[in-house]
Amino acid sequence: MKTSELRQRFLDYFASRGHRVVASSSVVGPADDPTVMWTNAGMVQFKDLFLGKEKRDYTRAATSQKCLRAGGKHNDLDQVGFTARHHTFFEMLGNFSFGDYFKADAIAYAWELVTGPVDKGCLGLDASRLWVSIFEGGDGVPADEEAxxxxxxxxxxxxxxxxxxxxxxxxxxxxxxxxxxxxxIHYDRG
Known part of the structure; x- marks a missing residue:
């Protein structure tokens, strides 16, 4: 499967489940946000929604966000050339809910997308090769046993x-x- 096909399959999957497909924002961080020089994650264009400062006419979104990571918590710049998976520029696929659904639906959607049949718009990955990670707790925050x-x-x-x-x-x-x-969700390549 080509990258363009994977991107489209992801967006189509979430669109068919009531998500608005939102175009990528600029890779240059928002002019009115001095905390972000570059768009480094899919949620940057939704920051004011998460902060409760903005409302939109949709409560579900799916994106393929162009991202650049060259500093900060998720700095990939120092790893470029040393690993096969680190790059400074990439597209981050994301699905978001703004008060519409939460963890149970997000996990169900994710698992269906990656393991469901290709002829139903899913990826058809072998579930036995998939691993998931959850938060173990720490710094006064409990482990995510719900997940x-x-x-x-x-x-x-x-x-x-x-x-x-x-x-x-x-x-x-x-x-x-x-x-x-x-x-x-992580795929074990063997």
Whole structure:
């Protein structure tokens, strides 16, 4: 599958589930936000929605956001050339809910997208090669046992669910503001 096909399949999947496909914002950070020089994540264009400063005419969005990471928490610049997976420029596929659905639906959507049949618009990946990560807790924030339970309900074997700390499985916009546990799906290439 080509990158363009994967991108379109992702966007089509979420569009068919009520998400507005929103175009990528500029890779240059917003002029009115001095905290962001470059767009380094898919959520940057939705920052004011997360902060409750803005409302839009949709509560679900899907994007393919052009991103540049050359500093900060997720600085990939120092790893370019040393690993096969680090780049400074990439497109981040993202699906977002603004008060519409939460973890249970997000996990169900993610698992269906990656393991569901190709002829139904999904990716058809072999579930036995997939691992998921959850937040193990730390710094006064409890472990995300809800995510563990939801992944188990989705059919992920218990031994394919790994817990990690804040560095790997905790999302935050900055030192203050919206934040919380994250969960990721990883493909074991063997």
């Amino acid at each position: 563990r339970t939801l992944w188990l309900q989705a059919g992920v074997p218990a031994d394919h669910i790994l817990a990690f700390g804040k560095k790997d499985n905790f999302w935050q916009m900055g030192d203050t503001g919206p934040c919380g546990p994250s969960s990721e």
